[in-house]
Amino acid sequence: MTLVGVLDHASVLVFALTGALVASRSQLDLVGFIFIAALTAVGGGTVRDLILGRDPVFWVAAPQFVLLAAGAAMAVFFTAHLLESRYRAILWLDACALAVAVPAGVGVALALGHGPVIVVIAGVVTGTLGGLMRDVVCNEVPLVLKQGELYLSAAFGGAVAALAFAELGAPGLPALLACGVVTFGLRAGSLGFGWRLPVYRPRPPRR
Amino acid sequence: MTLVGVLDHASVLVFALTGALVASRSQLDLVGFIFIAALTAVGGGTVRDLILGRDPVFWVAAPQFVLLAAGAAMAVFFTAHLLESRYRAILWLDACALAVAVPAGVGVALALGHGPVIVVIAGVVTGTLGGLMRDVVCNEVPLVLKQGELYLSAAFGGAVAALAFAELGAPGLPALLACGVVTFGLRAGSLGFGWRLPVYRPRPPRR
Amino acid sequence: MTLVGVLDHASVLVFALTGALVASRSQLDLVGFIFIAALTAVGGGTVRDLILGRDPVFWVAAPQFVLLAAGAAMAVFFTAHLLESRYRAILWLDACALAVAVPAGVGVALALGHGPVIVVIAGVVTGTLGGLMRDVVCNEVPLVLKQGELYLSAAFGGAVAALAFAELGAPGLPALLACGVVTFGLRAGSLGFGWRLPVYRPRPPRR
Numbered sequence: 001m002t003l004v005g006v007l008d009h010a011s012v013l014v015f016a017l018t019g020a021l022v023a024s025r026s027q028l029d030l031v032g033f034i035f036i037a038a039l040t041a042v043g044g045g046t047v048r049d050l051i052l053g054r055d056p057v058f059w060v061a062a063p064q065f066v067l068l069a070a071g072a073a074m075a076v077f078f079t080a081h082l083l084e085s086r087y088r089a090i091l092w093l094d095a096c097a098l099a100v101a102v103p104a105g106v107g108v109a110l111a112l113g114h115g116p117v118i119v120v121i122a123g124v125v126t127g128t129l130g131g132l133m134r135d136v137v138c139n140e141v142p143l144v145l146k147q148g149e150l151y152l153s154a155a156f157g158g159a160v161a162a163l164a165f166a167e168l169g170a171p172g173l174p175a176l177l178a179c180g181v182v183t184f185g186l187r188a189g190s191l192g193f194g195w196r197l198p199v200y201r202p203r204p205p206r207r
Numbered sequence: 208m209t210l211v212g213v214l215d216h217a218s219v220l221v222f223a224l225t226g227a228l229v230a231s232r233s234q235l236d237l238v239g240f241i242f243i244a245a246l247t248a249v250g251g252g253t254v255r256d257l258i259l260g261r262d263p264v265f266w267v268a269a270p271q272f273v274l275l276a277a278g279a280a281m282a283v284f285f286t287a288h289l290l291e292s293r294y295r296a297i298l299w300l301d302a303c304a305l306a307v308a309v310p311a312g313v314g315v316a317l318a319l320g321h322g323p324v325i326v327v328i329a330g331v332v333t334g335t336l337g338g339l340m341r342d343v344v345c346n347e348v349p350l351v352l353k354q355g356e357l358y359l360s361a362a363f364g365g366a367v368a369a370l371a372f373a374e375l376g377a378p379g380l381p382a383l384l385a386c387g388v389v390t391f392g393l394r395a396g397s398l399g400f401g402w403r404l405p406v407y408r409p410r411p412p413r414r
Numbered sequence: 415m416t417l418v419g420v421l422d423h424a425s426v427l428v429f430a431l432t433g434a435l436v437a438s439r440s441q442l443d444l445v446g447f448i449f450i451a452a453l454t455a456v457g458g459g460t461v462r463d464l465i466l467g468r469d470p471v472f473w474v475a476a477p478q479f480v481l482l483a484a485g486a487a488m489a490v491f492f493t494a495h496l497l498e499s500r501y502r503a504i505l506w507l508d509a510c511a512l513a514v515a516v517p518a519g520v521g522v523a524l525a526l527g528h529g530p531v532i533v534v535i536a537g538v539v540t541g542t543l544g545g546l547m548r549d550v551v552c553n554e555v556p557l558v559l560k561q562g563e564l565y566l567s568a569a570f571g572g573a574v575a576a577l578a579f580a581e582l583g584a585p586g587l588p589a590l591l592a593c594g595v596v597t598f599g600l601r602a603g604s605l606g607f608g609w610r611l612p613v614y615r616p617r618p619p620r621r
Binding site: 198 | 437438442443444445447449464469470471474480481494495500550551552553
Binding site: 239284 | 465466467528529531532535538546550556558559561562567570610611612613614615
């Protein structure tokens with residue numbers, strides 16, 4: 001399996017877990033768990049593939065991705081009550097999924113020979129749109145809207161790190177590894193230590 | 208006209224009626240009715256076609272689909288006040304639309320030679336995403352989130368029935384007919400007799 | 415640059431400004447501003463290109479579109495507090511963006527040789543879906559749902575005007591100019607003078 005293939009499988013699995021946990025907060029049935037898990041798991045990569053003109057979409061060529069998401073949803077349906085805080089689990093699993101999905105998106109765009117702007121967008125889209133669809137459908141506040149938290153910024157930072165490595169002559173494994181580490185580091189720092197970016201204030205403070 | 212063509216026309220017509228009725232609950236004007244009706248009517252099939260790489264999308268090749276949706280929207284604009292309960296009408300019309308859209312999606316994927324996983328997904332996507340877009344845009348609670356009701360499960364069951372018939376050597380009309388009957392039967396049983404699936408509970412009952 | 419190219423750039427710029435202003439109402443950080451601005455700016459044109467089978471999508475072929483949106487987002491982040499009413503600015507900028515995006519969509523569909531139904535849809539989709547995505551993600555009431563206001567109708571009227579000019583033997587610049595003027599005129603009349611369409615009422619008035 002290629003490196004991007006491994007990353008795609010890992011991100012599908014972990015995003016599916018977050019989708020199923022959000023479904024548990026909405027008290028859905030098993031089929032609802034599978035639907036939200038699959039939407040979250042393949043949503044970002046599907047948009048990436050449509051935009052970049054990859055035909056067929058990755059999971060149409062390899063339906064085991066969807067079976068993987070369905071399996072994860074079933075496991076969560078029967079075990080989620082064992083978790084102490086499902087919301088914290090969602091946040092941290094989502095951070096892990098982000099840290100594998102961003103390099104997966106970056107890797108695809110680099111392999112297709114795209115320039116830096118499209119590489120960054122492919123990374124951010126793959127990393128964040130699945131979770132955004134999950135949150136819009138389930139009426140949760142989208143994580144991309146959490147004010148000042150490093151979420152989009154973590155994805156953005158990771159993608160830029162990958163570009164820097166590729167520019168320095170180390171594309172492939174080193175670049176994607178750096179991408180994942182930077183993405184997870186920024187997101188985890190925000191969740192664990194409260195790292196923040198300044199947010200827009202209608203009026204700047206007086207000096 | 209092919210069998211899938213007939214199903215596509217029927218699902219566009221009936222989904223358009225549900226979209227226009229939801230627009231009436233939001234008190235939109237006639238152009239708003241047409242927009243929501245068309246979004247609902249062709250939304251699911253459009254996503255199906257994009258994902259399966261069908262080019263052109265079905266209604267771009269045959270714009271009369273959109274005119275059909277627009278006509279349905281206009282009819283509802285001038286007659287919806289005659290209904291006793293618009294919400295019940297939405298639920299039952301949506302059940303009918305689901306029961307023709309799922310076989311339409313299944314039929315397309317079977318004709319393209321896809322395997323069982325993609326066939327099921329094509330059926331569920333075609334059946335449910337148009338209604339999901341309608342509900343997200345109009346701020347209604349998406350039917351896919353109604354806890355325990357057979358909705359996604361009805362679409363899923365119908366698609367599996369079609370697969371079973373195809374496997375037994377009866378693809379084409381018998382498989383798609385079985386698909387529609389099972390989908391409508393499950394959904395109608397849920398609406399009329401309260402058939403339900405168990406939903407997730409944070410804590411399982413003590414024994 | 416072609417005429418459609420100029421319109422695409424103008425609509426990306428102005429829609430990005432509206433996206434950034436909506437981001438300011440959600441008090442996002444700078445990266446959030448860029449994300450919402452870019453989603454608004456290229457969302458409608460992306461859906462248009464996917465549906466019409468244009469490969470690659472316009473901004474993948476020309477990433478400067480996204481940089482333009484990002485630049486607009488940064489400018490708004492640092493200057494939006496100078497505005498007296500950000501909401502009024504959003505409404506009027508959105509009207510301007512609509513009046514350039516609808517002709518951009520119409521021009522693409524005409525150039526591809528599509529018939530009148532698809533031309534109108536391409537115009538309405540390009541003009542309205544970016545703003546719709548912005549509003550759904552940021553939890554604002556979508557402008558397409560403002561009861562009775564000319565919004566969808568303005569886009570529709572502009573697209574029909576373009577068709578009329580094309581039919582009368584004046585496609586190209588005159589048709590697209592007429593499209594923009596009619597779209598802006600209808601929308602501005604609605605915002606400035608309260609022009610409205612009758613909305614659906616559950617019970618018609620007694621006579």
